[in-house]
Amino acid sequence: MKKLLLFIFLVLYPLYGELPPLVYHELQENSPEVVTLQVLSVKSKTIASAQREIALKAKVLKVERTQSALVVGSIITIRYTTTISHPAGWVGPSPLPVLSEKHSYKAFLTYDKANKRYAPSAGGKSFIGN
Numbered sequence: 001m002k003k004l005l006l007f008i009f010l011v012l013y014p015l016y017g018e019l020p021p022l023v024y025h026e027l028q029e030n031s032p033e034v035v036t037l038q039v040l041s042v043k044s045k046t047i048a049s050a051q052r053e054i055a056l057k058a059k060v061l062k063v064e065r066t067q068s069a070l071v072v073g074s075i076i077t078i079r080y081t082t083t084i085s086h087p088a089g090w091v092g093p094s095p096l097p098v099l100s101e102k103h104s105y106k107a108f109l110t111y112d113k114a115n116k117r118y119a120p121s122a123g124g125k126s127f128i129g130n
Helices: 002-016 021-029
Strands: 033-048 051-065 075-083 104-112 117-120 127-129
Touching (some): 033 075
Antiparallel strands (some): 033 104, 051 075
8 A cells, every 4th residue: 555655646746846845945055145135126027928027126135145245235136037827737836926125035046247137046935035
């Protein structure tokens, strides 16, 4: 019976589609930039029927780890694309949230030197509300 349950779990688990928490934790642990920030402004632009491009300005309130020399008080730009709706029965990794102005978040980011902006580095778990 135990073997049957294990077999069913191993066959059906990949169909679920969400990434295991361990994967998100590893992405967060390996993030080059870990900061607490306050969102100053959010711009959202629809780029496809269910996708939005998000551009936000944020003020750094606390620096836990940085490779780009961030300091408290820095104003940064963060850009990313997110899916705002999925068809019924859709499975997959957590989508990135659309952040709210004036709210604070712990953020896991990476710096894009070419475009002088930041991007989420831990998928749908890149922002944790405070």
